[in-house]
Amino acid sequence: MPAEAKTSAKAAQPAVRAAQPVTPPLTERQEARRRRILHASAQLASRGGFDAVQMREVAESSQVALGTLYRYFPSKVHLLVATMQDQLAHMHGTLRKKPPAGDTAAERVAETLMRAFRALQREPHLADAMVRALTFADRSVSPEVDQVSRQTTVIILDAMGLDDPTPAQLSAVRVIEHTWHSALITWLSGRASIAQVKIDIETVCRLIDLTSTDD
Template sequence: MTIANSTSTDDLGSAAQRDRRKRILDATYELATAGGFDAVQMRAVAEQADVALGTLYRYFPSKIHLLVSALGRQFEETAVRLNEREIPGDTQADRVLYVLKRMARGMQGDPKLTEALTRAFMFADSSVANEIHVVGMSMTSIVTHAMHGGVPAEGSITDEDVAVARVLGDVWLSALVAWVTGRSTAAETAAHMDTAIHLILRD
């Protein structure tokens, strides 16, 4: 079976290609913010981004590839912002909770966009493995940054740190899915994360 993957930023050789990919993802955010998952149609994205429909499909083979890539970019940008600041909190649990609660509040404040990105993540199959990997790596970076209270010193992140970060990232995404699907309120989501983080990070 041939697996089609989205074109990542690293794959793009020219400034024009990188700009085109950025316009596509910007258009995706705008459409999803206005109308949620159903509003993100490939033809509408192409028109909004001012690219040919065939060009869009060369960058992103499907709507799911497109939306999961948008989620990945959102998390990558969050990771970059975190690298520019110290994370408040006396313990690892305090710092991770601070960061993940801020992320959750930000996403809950833009419910249609969050619904679109999260639904795509839920629907993704093995053909979207590369895009899912980007999301997971960004979440791991965000959580390990919070655990260390700032930019970790080179070589300071252990295998155990990464394993813990992955588990916490999975729990956070699961909690986000529960909120998007109406199975928990924002307050219940925050309480669930508080419990999970303090159970795992007993420092």
């Protein structure tokens, strides 16, 4: 049974279950299919954003039957969130190579996020598709969205240079993530400029300084 296909229908189990733990063995061809699907998804998204990722087209592009696509990713949102996980992994790798150079944790986090932001600016449609999916996701996608969130947290903590953060620091990180997502949305929907997003990120990163002295 392919990766995300655990919660197959959206009417069934109310309970949450882990997304990582057990990845039932994927045969090579299945792995290849999964990869083709994600690739097609990213490609279509890079063109027209969320709306351009049409399930029939993804299926066709990736040489897979519609039913199979739905077996791998139980909904369009699942697919796009998985696409985001994929891209995030890339980005984390890239970021690791050149760690941010700021003096303070706040500066390094801001720099890291701005770097990520510039990467998103290169593929604004892709960014649109992924971010919209992420915020539109309902409970049935929670495990996957949570995974993205955890991954983001790791990236930020990395930038801060922390191994075991205090609760106050985790709160600050959560708020930074909130701001990050929401600022992206306002940018994507044309309600905020790039400069504005930069300011917001820098502003929220000040919270980090607050946690070293205060609380």
